Amino acid sequence: MLRLFKKVKKQKRFRFASISVFLVLILILSLFTPILSFADSWPSCPEAIEAEGAVLLDANSGTVLYAKNEHNKYFPASITKVLTAIVVLENVENLETKISFSSAATKDNLEVNSTVIGAVPGDKLSVRDCLYCLLLHSANDCANALAEYVAGSNAKFAEMMNEKAKEIGCTDSHFTNPSGLNNEEHYTSAMDMAKILQYAIRNPIFLQIDATQAYTHAPISKYPDAEAKENTIYAHHKMMRKSYKEYYEGVFAGKTGYTMLAGNTLLTACKRGDTTLICAILNGHNTQYKDTKKLFDFGFSCFNSYPVEKNDNRLLALENKWNVDGIPLSKALHFTIGSTDQVCLPKEIPFQDVASELSYDLTEEEKEEGKVAKLVYHFEDRTVGTAYIYLEDEESSKDKSSLSQTSLKKEESIPKRISVELKKEEKSTEETVDSSTERQSNAPVIFDKKAGKIIIQKPILNLLKILLALSVLVVLGFIGVYLFQRREELYRARRRKRMLKHTKDLSRDQKARRDLLLEKKRREKKNRN
Numbered sequence: 001m002l003r004l005f006k007k008v009k010k011q012k013r014f015r016f017a018s019i020s021v022f023l024v025l026i027l028i029l030s031l032f033t034p035i036l037s038f039a040d041s042w043p044s045c046p047e048a049i050e051a052e053g054a055v056l057l058d059a060n061s062g063t064v065l066y067a068k069n070e071h072n073k074y075f076p077a078s079i080t081k082v083l084t085a086i087v088v089l090e091n092v093e094n095l096e097t098k099i100s101f102s103s104a105a106t107k108d109n110l111e112v113n114s115t116v117i118g119a120v121p122g123d124k125l126s127v128r129d130c131l132y133c134l135l136l137h138s139a140n141d142c143a144n145a146l147a148e149y150v151a152g153s154n155a156k157f158a159e160m161m162n163e164k165a166k167e168i169g170c171t172d173s174h175f176t177n178p179s180g181l182n183n184e185e186h187y188t189s190a191m192d193m194a195k196i197l198q199y200a201i202r203n204p205i206f207l208q209i210d211a212t213q214a215y216t217h218a219p220i221s222k223y224p225d226a227e228a229k230e231n232t233i234y235a236h237h238k239m240m241r242k243s244y245k246e247y248y249e250g251v252f253a254g255k256t257g258y259t260m261l262a263g264n265t266l267l268t269a270c271k272r273g274d275t276t277l278i279c280a281i282l283n284g285h286n287t288q289y290k291d292t293k294k295l296f297d298f299g300f301s302c303f304n305s306y307p308v309e310k311n312d313n314r315l316l317a318l319e320n321k322w323n324v325d326g327i328p329l330s331k332a333l334h335f336t337i338g339s340t341d342q343v344c345l346p347k348e349i350p351f352q353d354v355a356s357e358l359s360y361d362l363t364e365e366e367k368e369e370g371k372v373a374k375l376v377y378h379f380e381d382r383t384v385g386t387a388y389i390y391l392e393d394e395e396s397s398k399d400k401s402s403l404s405q406t407s408l409k410k411e412e413s414i415p416k417r418i419s420v421e422l423k424k425e426e427k428s429t430e431e432t433v434d435s436s437t438e439r440q441s442n443a444p445v446i447f448d449k450k451a452g453k454i455i456i457q458k459p460i461l462n463l464l465k466i467l468l469a470l471s472v473l474v475v476l477g478f479i480g481v482y483l484f485q486r487r488e489e490l491y492r493a494r495r496r497k498r499m500l501k502h503t504k505d506l507s508r509d510q511k512a513r514r515d516l517l518l519e520k521k522r523r524e525k526k527n528r529n
Contacts, residue, residue, distance in 0.1 A: 043302040052283035053190035058344035059276040061385035070191040077257030080180030095128040105144035118222035129217040137233040143179040194280040275305040308387040343385035
């Protein structure tokens with residue numbers, strides 16, 4: 001019985017210890033789960049995107065912030081015209097050149113109810129007028145006329161479009177016409193269209209045209225009066241026009257599209273501060289504007305863009321390679337980083353957490369542009385930016401003033417609305433830089449003046465979580481030891497009580513037997529007498 005009692009006692013102790021260890025492990029996992037998940041800190045869009053294909057891209061770094069079926073092939077509809085405009089702009093020197101509308105442009109290569117300006121064979125408009133009608137009014141007859149002028153036919157122009165798309169970096173697209181009309185061999189992906197708009201907004205003339213809200217083109221046969229109101233066309237993109245409820249502050253370029261097969265398609269570019277985002281929506285179902293707004297809200301609230309030249313000191317390390325004992329090998333040479341090169345990161349991630357890789361592997365075309373190396377930035381398993389390093393000599397530095405004047409002339413070609421916004425953003429950029437600089441400082445705890453809140457740096461935050469977890473474990477350990485000791489004391493008290501009871505029972509039985517024995521002896525003695 002004693003062995004059985006000891007065996008049962010050991011089993012109870014083992015069961016209690018197992019349960020205690022299990023509870024402690026659960027607590028450890030629950031405490032460390034935020035730390036483990038913090039390492040995978042790339043935000044996800046909190047709202048569902050209803051379109052079949054969607055991409056949100058940071059324009060300056062090329063970082064993909066959101067993607068849904070990004071490489072699936074869909075019909076693009078009229079957002080094709082963004083690529084059409086780029087091919088035309090890069091192959092026509094004089095935009096005032098008059099082009100004639102042919103029968104093929106106005107009749108043969110059009111679908112029923114196709115969007116047009118109503119030109120007839122023999123009408124003439126300048127290339128500039130046709131580009132405005134192409135991007136603002138989505139005129140398919142103008143798309144055909146431009147294609148015929150540049151390449152001779154739609155088929156040859158489509159070959160130029162495919163070559164340009166490949167040059168831009170598109171891998172899922174094939175184009176057969178300049179307008180986006182339905183064709184089984186005319187398809188693209190959300191990723192490719194985002195890249196195309198990313199490339200297009202670098203062209204100042206494209207920006208000037210695409211940002212215009214209303215434009216009056218030269219008269220045509222349908223509207224012979226030069227002052228006729230019918231000659232005025234309006235932008236179709238509702239997020240660019242304040243008169244629509246879909247208006248979104250910062251949107252400066254984009255293109256709409258729709259066919260029965262393609263559904264609603266939409267390309268949009270939006271700039272706030274140092275961040276320029278591009279959204280591509282394919283095969284939407286009357287939710288293209290709502291989906292775009294969701295993605296822009298997500299992108300601007302969760303990500304920051306950091307200019308590389310203000311945040312990376314790797315350039316100094318590169319220049320040191322050209323020094324011997326601190327003496328420069330050539331006083332006429334120094335390095336610069338592209339002023340528009342940026343890195344895009346989640347807002348809680350400082351620039352110092354990014355890994356960079358210096359590479360001298362450049363194409364011949366990049367070398368001809370004066371690039372001598374490039375920095376590729378990685379965060380976790382993502383590429384979040386690329387910066388090119390340029391080698392400058394004294395002559396190029398002397399030409400900086402002339403280059404700046406050229407850039408000013410280019411700015412003059414940008415619409416006034418964009419210029420005003422850019423000036424406003426330049427003023428706010430200084431505040432953004434100040435707050436981002438504070439966020440990137442080495443101080444463990446900093447105060448963001450703009451946000452009005454205290455920010456704890458990531459390493460300190462992780463350390464605090466670990467210390468909290470350890471302190472909880474220590475407390476639980478003391479509680480476990482205390483409970484175990486109390487349990488042992490309870491068991492000892494119970495055993496003592498049982499033993500006392502057993503002893504009392506034994507003494508009671510012995511006394512009873514002794515009394516019986518004495519009574520028996522008295523009776524025997526009495527009988528003998």
